[in-house]
Amino acid sequence: MDHGSRAHAILSASGSHRWLSCPPSAVLETQFPDTTSEAAREGTLAHEICEIKARQKFYTKSDMGYMAKNVATRELNKLRKDPLYQDEMEGYTDDYVSELDVQALGFTEKPYIALETRLDLTDWVPEGFGTADCIMVGGEKLLVADFKYGKGVRVSAEGNPQMQLYALGAWKKFSFLYNIRRIRMVIIQPRLSVNPEIWDLPVEELLSFGQYAKERAALAIEGKGDYNPGEEQCQFCRARQQCRARADQNVMLAFGDIGKLPPLITDEEVGEYLRKGEDVASWLKDLQEYALGACLAGKHIPGYKAVEGRGSREWTDMDAAFEALQKAGIPAEMMYERKPLTLAALEKVVGKKDFAEAAGEFITKKPGKPALVQEKDKRPAITNVPTVEEAFGGVET
Ligand code: SF4
Known part of the structure; x- marks a missing residue:
């Protein structure tokens, strides 16, 4: 090159x-x-x-x-x-x-x-x-x-x-x-x-x-400057599985000496650990992927080995199997279920415009389950705490 x-x-x-x-x-x-x-x-x-x-x-x-x-x-x-x-x-x-x-x-x-x-x-x-x-x-x-x-x-x-x-x-x-x-x-x-x-x-x-x-x-x-492990930059780095700077940082985050601190962690610490823990978790996943590849390649990773995962059964010829079952007297109703497509799947099949015209009035949007995300996420924050109007609305003073 x-x-x-x-x-x-x-x-x-x-x-x-x-x-x-x-x-x-x-x-x-x-x-x-x-x-x-x-x-x-x-x-x-x-x-x-x-x-x-x-x-x-x-x-x-x-x-x-x-x-x-x-x-x-x-x-x-x-x-x-x-x-x-x-x-x-x-x-x-x-x-x-x-x-x-x-x-x-x-x-x-x-x-x-x-x-x-x-x-x-x-x-x-x-x-x-x-x-x-x-x-x-x-x-x-x-x-x-x-x-x-x-x-x-x-x-x-x-x-x-x-x-x-x-x-x-x-x-x-x-x-x-x-x-x-x-x-x-x-x-x-x-x-x-x-x-x-x-x-x-x-x-x-x-x-x-x-x-x-x-x-x-x-x-x-020139390959100079400081290593700077972090969730976003390490995520797609080709060295992420074996990078020492990332390993050191995550080992420190996960097992580091925290000294003498009060017995209960604060909400600030909860936020900090959640954020840092995300990279610890993805680093562990990367390590597992690397170790599995290494074991399969015949290397020895102390304390670990590769084994065959739980297999699953599958048809070699589903049509022939169903035919054989029917010939054996199993009624078709037992072998098939008729169920509606999901809303998203049906919309995809019908096409957005036709779908909205024909069935739009029967669709409502249910709020999703509350989820914890990082503050940088663009969705507005929600809370169960009632507003002043909700708390005092309708109460005569
Ligand atoms: S994995 Fe290592 S080299 Fe790659 S971005 Fe993270 S700290 Fe830098």
Whole structure:
């Protein structure tokens, strides 16, 4: 691998959250294979569909990147044959294009729109580059939009380093032509929310992030700086199972000497232990995964071994089995149950619009069970404590 590819592989924009928080992680990670998950391949496919639909929506014949309708249909049909393709991708990729349309209308004049644009990030990150899904620029405003197909974790736009690096690259590309003063970042994650994540900031704030990123990248590429274990940066780090800094911190959190303290812990400590305990729990899970892999590979992890888990029975040929049971006199009513689909499953089969028209009036939303989440969660806090009106309402004084 030449230096350029190496530096980019080490300091990718998508991994920037990690190497900005924990600079030496960038070099440490290189010892571990970079595996691509099925979810990531699915995301790539959805991105390809998004790109073609966006080209059709925003480009006309005179634009570079324009795709004639028959070419677009042919390309889309090819993608639809991919084994990872699902029908629901159509709706989600349409949502992406609709949101871009909404964002374009928010400009005071028709913006210039660039799709799938390669960006030079080398002013901030050695050999850095990235590809932005969509950039819009017009007047004093620059917008960078990113499509996320994942449905595990909702990605926030505010303070998002990957988006800020892309915005820096876009600013570098277009600031010769436009007097950019305001930056907008938009993350469209339609499988998790109908509303996009949006963050607006002045260009000065973006450039000051650029300075910070430059300093951290210079440390990271040399494998220097302090290890900084933490839930978010360790979560996807390839070194997470064996990283000593993370192990030391979690051992300290779980078994550390706490000295002489009052017999009951305070509510402040409850909050602190819950938060820190989340990383201890995920670290233990990572250790278990590593140890299982090591045992299966013939290594010895003292005190542990790999065994076969509890198996389960399954049909070799269910149709033939049911036929045989029926021939043996078992009535069909005993073998089948007829039950309604769940609301969500039925909506998916019928389609959102038709479903709402036909059955919308019979749907009500029950409040969910109270759940404990971290304060950064965007849902409003709830409480069982009655308000003053509830407590005193109706009482005559
Ligand atoms: S596991 Fe965490 S502490 Fe260790 S290198 Fe990775 S990000 Fe840094």
